[in-house]
Amino acid sequence: MKKIAILACLRANDVCAGCGCLNAFQDRRKHFERYAGEDVRLTAFMRCSHCLREGGEPMEDAGFAEKLERLVSEGTEVVHVGVCAGRDADTACPGMAKMVREFEARGVEVVWGTH
DSSP states (O other): OEEEEEEEEGGGGGTOOSHHHHHHHHHTOGGGGGGTTSOEEEEEEEEEOGGGGTTOOGGGSHHHHHHHHHHHHTTOOEEEEOGGGOSSTTTSOHHHHHHHHHHHHTTOEEEEOOO
16 A cells, blocks of 8 residues: 655645645546556645744654654655645745655655645
8 A cells, every 4th residue: 555645835734624634645636647447545734834943944844843753654645745835846836855865865756735
């Protein structure tokens, strides 16, 4: 069974209930089409909080470091970055791009996009 997580932007929380991401996952639409017919478990739906700590490094944030290690210990193989966070590392906020690099450094595949 493939284990995936969704990472979304905290600033989008004002208008986002997570419905688009979760429905696309459940229905295997858009960026989740790749899992059609596969047994997939959603291990986490987490929000980035890096923008609240401008200028810092993700691993200096004890909360992010704990979340990252938990996802890895759960066997999460892929993290989908929500559309609220950007289309790729070039369009994402610098904090999100740094977080993505931390996931990749631990062997977690990153997919830009959800719904």
